[in-house]
Amino acid sequence: KIFANQTEKDYIILNADDPNVYAVEKIAKAKPLLFSSKKKLEKGIYLENDHIVANLNGDKAIPICKIGDLKIIGRHNVENSMAATAISMIYDAKPESIAEVLREFTGLEHALEFVAEINGVRFINDSKATNVISLKAALESIDTGINLIIGGRDKGNDYEPLIPLVKEKVRHLIIIGESADKIENSLGHLTKSVRATTMDDAVNKAYNLARSGETVLLSTACASFDMFHDYADRGNKFKEAVKKLKQKVIPAEAGIHSH
Numbered sequence: 740k741i742f743a744n745q746t747e748k749d750y751i752i753l754n755a756d757d758p759n760v761y762a763v764e765k766i767a768k769a770k771p772l773l774f775s776s777k778k779k780l781e782k783g784i785y786l787e788n789d790h791i792v793a794n795l796n797g798d799k800a801i802p803i804c805k806i807g808d809l810k811i812i813g814r815h816n817v818e819n820s821m822a823a824t825a826i827s828m829i830y831d832a833k834p835e836s837i838a839e840v841l842r843e844f845t846g847l848e849h850a851l852e853f854v855a856e857i858n859g860v861r862f863i864n865d866s867k868a869t870n871v872i873s874l875k876a877a878l879e880s881i882d883t884g885i886n887l888i889i890g891g892r893d894k895g896n897d898y899e900p901l902i903p904l905v906k907e908k909v910r911h912l913i914i915i916g917e918s919a920d921k922i923e924n925s926l927g928h929l930t931k932s933v934r935a936t937t938m939d940d941a942v943n944k945a946y947n948l949a950r951s952g953e954t955v956l957l958s959t960a961c962a963s964f965d966m967f968h969d970y971a972d973r974g975n976k977f978k979e980a981v982k983k984l985k986q987k988v989i990p991a992e993a994g995i996h997s998h
Contacts, residue, residue: 742763742766742767742768742769745767745768745769746768746769747768747769747770748769749768749769749770750769750770750771750772750829751763751764751767751769751770751771751772752771752772752773752774752822752825752826753771753772753773753774754773754774754775754818754822755773755774755775755778755780755783756775756776756777756778772784772795772825772828772829774818774821774822774824774825775821776814776817776818776821780794781794781797782794782795782796782797783795783825784803784821784822784824784825784828785821786806786817786821787800787802788802789805789806789807790802790803790804790805790806791803791804791806791817791820791821791824791841793824793825793828793834795828801834802834803824803834803837803838803841804820804824804837804838804841804842808838808841808842809841809842809844810842810843810844810845810846810853811844811845811846811851811853812851812853812863812880812881813851813879813880813881814880815880816846816851816880820841820844823837823840823841824837824841827840848864848971848974849864849865849866849867849970849971849974850865850867851863851864851865851877851880852864852865852974854977854978854981855981855982855985857946857981857984857985857988857989858951858988858989859950859951859952859953860946860949860950860951860952860953860954860955861883861953861954861955862942862954862955862957862977862981863877863881863954863955863956863957863958864957864974864977864978865877865956865957865958866957866958866959866963866970866971866973866974866977867970867974868958868959868960869891869894869959869960869961869962869963869970870894870896870960871896871897871898871900871901871960872900873958873960874889874901874958874959874960875900875901875904877956877958878901878904878905878908878909878956878958879904881908881954881956883952883953883954884908884909884910884949884950884952884953884954885908885909885910885953885954885956886909886910886911886913886945886948886949886953886954886955886956887905887909887911887912887913887956887958888913888915888935888941888942888945888955888956888957888958888959888977889912889913889914889915889922889926889958889959889960889961890914890915890916890917890918890919890922890959890960890961891915891916891917891918891959891960891961891962891963891964891965891966891973892916892917892918892961892962892963892964892965893917893918893921893961893962894961894962896918896921896960896961898921898922898925898926898960899925901926901960902926902929905926905929905930906929906930909929909930910930910931910948910949910950910953911930911931911932911933911945911948911949912926912927912930912931912932912933913932913933913934913935913941913944913945913948914927914932914933914934914935915934915935915936915938915941915959915966916959916961916965916966917965918961919934931948933948937966938966938973938976938977938979938980939980939983941957941980942955942977942980942981942984943980943984946984946988957973957974957977959973
């Protein structure tokens with residue numbers, strides 16, 4: 740219905756990699772603007788040499804931003820960045836302005852939110868991940884070695900679907916909360932694990948275990964009510980702990996992203 744109510748003066752931004760969405764182009768009256776993370780397009784937004792590139796009219800490709808400079812993680816967020824680039828180009832935003840915003844955007848709060856980087860270790864707040872499916876998605880989104888803060892109030896979780904990803908990607912489990920025994924029994928044999936009693940303790944242990952180039956991920960697969968008011972409180976306590984750590988480790992560079 741949205742497409743049906745558009746006119747030739749409007750634009751429609753479509754993911755060229757999704758055949759269902761792409762089919763809309765055939766019936767829409769609005770001007771289509773495509774993006775693709777998998778192939779080079781004659782016209783649209785695509786990836787080339789690890790850069791988001793814009794070529795709206797098919798005449799000139801403009802590099803916008805290096806993918807590695809994005810603070811948000813995961814292929815879906817690269818695609819979100821491409822869609823945002825398309826909208827910005829329609830409104831004649833300057834490429835350098837688009838790049839600046841893309842590089843600075845830290846994501847939605849508590850959902851794979853970039854918090855800080857300390858001596859090459861990235862800290863990601865995914866406190867909204869209160870179940871196994873959400874944690875699995877987070878692990879799939881991260882390419883580096885992961886030091887995972889996991890645990891809380893168990894919701895009858897079956898941790899078995901996590902086994903292949905934990906084996907492949909997780910270097911350390913930092914286990915918190917009521918579900919610690921169950922998680923250690925389910926996943927502890929797959930990698931190294933330690934227990935932590937508070938969020939400060941968990942963040943400090945994770946940082947000390949992490950190598951430069953790795954990620955400390957808070958994505959607990961559990962409810963928060965055993966130790967925190969709610970998932971937002973848990974995420975904020977994580978961010979506060981990271982801020983304290985950064986001030987201790989790099990006193991002169993204590994600036995940190997916060998909401």
